[in-house]
Amino acid sequence: MSMLNRRRFLAGTGAAVATSGAVAALGTPAAAAQPAAAAQGASRGARITTVTPADPRYVDMVSGSNARLVGTPEAIRVPANTQEVVEVVREAVRDRKQIVIRSGGHCFEDFTFNNEAEILIDLRLINQVGYDDRRKAFYVDPGATLLDIYETLHSGWGVTLPGGGCHSVGAGGHFAGGGYGVLSREHGIVSDHIYAVEVVTVDKAGKVRAVIASRDPKDPNRDLLWAFAGGGGGNFGVVTRYWLRTRGATGAPENLLPRPPSTVYYVQVGWPWEKVTKAAFKRLLQKYTEWSRKHSGADSPYTALGHWLFIQHQSSGPILLVGQMDATVPDARKLLDDFIDYLSAAMGTEPVWSDIQHLPFMKATTFGTTAGEPLNNPNLRTMHKSAYMKSDFPDRQVEVLYRQLTRPDYTNQYTYVVLHSAGGQINELSATETASSHRDSHLVIFYECYWHKAEDDEKNLGWMRDTYREVYADTGGVPVPNRVTDGCYINYPDKDLSDPELNKSSVPWHDLYYKGNYRRLQQVKAKWDPTDFFRHRHSVRLPGKR
Incomplete structure (x- = not known):
């Protein structure tokens, strides 16, 4: 590279x-x-x-x-x-x-x-x-x-x-x-x-x-x-x-709080997008979700590995794995190498480069949380969407993702579909133990787009909305809670969820964020903010309000 x-x-x-x-x-x-x-x-x-x-x-x-x-x-x-x-x-x-x-x-x-x-x-x-x-x-x-x-x-x-x-x-x-x-x-x-x-x-x-x-x-x-x-x-x-x-x-x-490992393996691996065929892309998503579900339990040795798989637009460069593995667990390096080999086999190609550093925990944390323009440039224009994933990608979703991520009429250096590892200890609490109700997913998908100029708004907002709507077309344009998907992440708020032109499902925005916990949140709202003084576009509504 x-x-x-x-x-x-x-x-x-x-x-x-x-x-x-x-x-x-x-x-x-x-x-x-x-x-x-x-x-x-x-x-x-x-x-x-x-x-x-x-x-x-x-x-x-x-x-x-x-x-x-x-x-x-x-x-x-x-x-x-x-x-x-x-x-x-x-x-x-x-x-x-x-x-x-x-x-x-x-x-x-x-x-x-x-x-x-x-x-x-x-x-x-x-x-x-x-x-x-x-x-x-x-x-x-x-x-x-x-x-x-x-x-x-x-x-x-x-x-x-x-x-x-x-x-x-x-x-x-x-x-x-x-x-x-x-x-x-x-x-x-x-x-x-x-x-x-x-x-x-x-x-x-x-x-x-x-x-x-x-x-x-x-x-x-x-x-x-x-x-x-x-x-x-x-x-x-x-x-x-x-x-x-x-x-x-x-x-x-x-x-009283988690103790981090003394050292970690900080991982950055890139595979050549141009060598990943449509069939290989489908195999990657199938194999990746298969691995993710298999290792979603809190007893898996891979709970020690947290990672993001960045599938960026093909024009922007390689498919990227960024992650961190607790270097103190038994056979940590072998577990990590096996995972990378697994992804390589799924894509049918070897990485164009691989950078695995053995670092003290805070050195890795400082490096990872400050790396790259999107984390450091407050002048970027952005749009984000999310979806929780409970099962495998249906074939039609894979087709849409491949088409949108290889579109020749669209380019952006910072457009990604990010597969973020979940499961493990996240799923050990019940859906009602806290207001955070998403407790049986193995992935969180982040759709992310960053750009520099206002004149590119229409192009990038259009790509994001088209992609999201088409991926979830079978469920009204949004990832409704069902056997495949499980709604959206409130920290990735999305005003489109309350737009009837973009959410044609029967599931309102608040149930995508909170599922069955929304009614209890409304009761808390009625008790602690009965005049609705604290409000925004997607704030919890008082009972009986929409």
Whole structure:
């Protein structure tokens, strides 16, 4: 492979790869005791940072990781602690202003950056990570970003979280929506580890307060914690702190969250797309899903391997495998080599290059979460879709994917269909244990597209919509929950799911995200946000509302 194509490969792999004890007692309003603000940013008296359109910072703060989406709020409020969030929300309630919430700015749809919101609450100054000895849990604030979280947990206590692969994603929305990463097959998703959450809420009378909810069976606020563990961001209030502890874990801090391996094999392998025939492409998807289902159990030695298979548009270069294997498990290198050989046999060709590095865990994590333009360029325009996969690809879906990924009239360096390994420990919880209901899939498919110029919007949006609609044409253009597919991932929000021209199924957008858990989420909404103060395009609706 030429150095140019190798650099393109390395750039492309980045597309899919991220309170102290002095707070209120569980189940009580935080305002009734000492709030989490005591361990967050120092109070600045009556002055909470406010950025208006006349401020030179404004243009930087009204968009995030998707340059297609630009908000027009009349003000951006930047609180530094929980009490300041309470004050900002109280003012918005008083003035009847619609708010939206930002933590890392990585929402792929217009839930944060839009033309309807009047006040944008930017949580990036609320960003601490540490250990709460009183709660015997680690705390992570919503503005903390993934790489900082991983580094702090690892350096301080030798633990980690099985979160996503982009360094700058904020905890606020990522944790609330689930949070998948290369460690998820072995340790579940991030939301499975949420023990408690502090949330600023608004009641029926318009009273604003901070409450803390935990998964303690005796906690009267436990339903709010359940909803935040997979129900998505912006639905019930403003989260100002998470506490995390693995279910059933006890003892010293280093035993309370997953311990990462000391070393891993960091894997990057590329196969020549131009040598993969249509028949070989079909065989690849058949064999890959066969392998994925076979090794989807929590007892498989391959739970130690988390990976993405990038099937990019043929014009862009090779088919790519990017992954990480725990190097400390028995026969780790042989397991990894056997998997790569298996994929090579399925495609009927050998890799054009293979780069397998034996690295310390944090070195691999830092490299993987910062590699490539899509992870580092906030000026890219993007579109994303998702689908959970429970079985094999039907032949018709394979035909569509091959045709769309080899179309000669379409080219884009950063267009991918990404097969993300799932199963393992993710599927050990029941579908109702948390709000994250997708517990019997072996793959999550991410449809991803990144580009630079506004004049290319129509071309790329059109390719994405055409591909997705055709792949799932048999079920109304979306991956409805059935024996093959299982709906969509809330952290890959997709406004097309609520467009009757693009979702012709009988399954509404909320059941694609939440399946049978949506009705319970509505009950939580009615209890904790009865006036629907916190809302966006796909926020949980009050009972009886659509």
